[in-house]
């Protein structure tokens with residue numbers, strides 16, 4: 001397409017004007033670029049639970065974007081807040097200076113997150129939040145004089161974004177194997193057990209898998225272990241819900257050995273599980289919590305790391321002249337005014353429209369309908385929690401991703417944006433969607449899932 005145009009954006013017209021060179025210029029993330037560019041699926045608008053495709057079709061958004069636009073697309077309050085901020089304060093440096101919305105949003109997050117999560121560090125994504133959390137954990141122990149406490153423990157199949165720390169502590173081999181040596185980390189076993197197949201909600205079996213943490217801490221010595229990071233529910237690896245009691249056991253082991261517990265709530269934060277946070281649902285408070293996604297309803301990139309008072313005070317009480325930075329970390333766009341404005345507006349909607357209650361109210365129906373797909377050809381497992389579900393598809397030709405990809409492409413033809421990852425298709429509808437939309441989604445899946453090769 002021609003040079004940048006400053007007039008009003010018209011995504012539809014611009015879609016029609018794209019050239020082969022434009023397609024070639026954009027290296028798309030986590031995408032089979034060659035396949036996409038031979039058969040583009042362009043999105044030009046979004047409203048409520050639907051996208052508009054370039055060919056004018058309404059496409060049901062079955063994953064709230066990427067689990068991030070859960071309060072519905074096109075919220076005018078958020079758009080207005082962003083536009084207003086852009087006019088009044090387009091940018092303010094976050095190092096040594098600040099703007100009021102940053103403090104306001106931090107207070108708001110503090111009030112909404114579980115008791116004890118008291119101080120907020122802003123980032124621009126879930127990946128940055130994961131790496132920031134890792135650095136906070138390591139620096140915390142340094143400040144406490146426990147300089148050997150540097151080792152990190154994650155969990156197999158965990159996903160903590162794509163920066164170096166998150167890629168390392170994450171447990172998805174496909175995301176790690178191309179990059180040579182990463183940060184040294186250990187991994188707990190995942191909790192995907194045959195006994196738990198087709199569990200509804202929180203599975204019964206496997207709490208004892210948490211005890212692997214004891215062994216790993218013992219292997220290295222507690223004096224060498226800084227932190228354990230897990231998602232309360234693994235999302236990207238296909239909605240792996242921890243067994244009953246598992247997270248409590250992790251918490252107890254961390255307490256016993258003075259190891260920080262980090263919950264990555266980037267996906268579970270703000271209602272996805274039918275509770276405000278995974279921490280709340282499972283009754284376990286971590287020391288550090290990472291957030292992103294729904295924080296701005298996906299409208300502006302933003303992440304946050306929330307820490308307990310002990311961690312914050314440890315940094316603040318460091319023996320340094322007052323003018324010196326306590327934590328040598330931060331981003332040009334930390335607490336960007338547009339992101340803060342979007343965050344405040346999104347959290348207004350979150351509270352005013354009782355988003356958690358809406359998600360919780362729809363969740364049983366969603367569970368019922370999704371589990372209704374059991375028995376279809378190729379379906380190996382169905383897992384769900386709140387408004388999250390994954391359908392595991394039997395692998396064909398040694399290619400776990402092939403059928404899920406085929407299903408997703410067929411869904412697009414049928415007017416559904418459907419995410420696939422590994423051997424699963426994944427569902428995370430918006431909290432504002434209706435039962436009829438869940439019905440149509442499941443009806444289409446019922447037709448297309450058995451139809452793939």
Ligand SMILES: Cc1ncc(COP(=O)(O)O)c(C=O)c1O
Pocket residue numbers: 066124125126127128130159160161162231235236264265266267292293
């Ligand atoms: C649990 C979790 N952590 C981190 C991330 C990475 O977030 P981002 O893509 O914003 O960097 C994701 C994204 O899906 C996630 O689900």
